[in-house]
Amino acid sequence: MTTRRFATALRAPSSLGDGNGLELVGPLRQARPDIRIVVLTGYGNIATAVAAVKEGAVDYLAKPADADAIEQALIAHGRKLPPPPSNPMSADRVRWEHIQRVFEQCDRNVSETARRLNMHRRTLQRILGKHAPREH
8 A cells, every 4th residue: 555645835914914923824734634734924933933833833933944955844753843954044133134024024213123122212322333244
């Protein structure tokens, strides 16, 4: 007997007109308990990662994620998580990337970005005036 495995990918934007992509995880898990659900998001935070895993996702990746990381998450056998990256971003770089993403989402408005990040506007201006941390 031959066993056939099908990989199915679903791209659901996190901001749907009447909800968000995380709302699809639970129903997908109920309909197909055997599938591996990997949530790929541009709005990575701990609360949504926990919610996705509780609903049935096997992994939660923040954009930009490379194709190898996505593939590993989808095809990993017997492991809950894919292996750690060989060269992960430093904490300073992750912070820098997050601040830049929110800054762009706020149409490069420093006051609005500072409010959303819950930081003082001048502190944010100093951070934005510096170059991105170097990768080692």
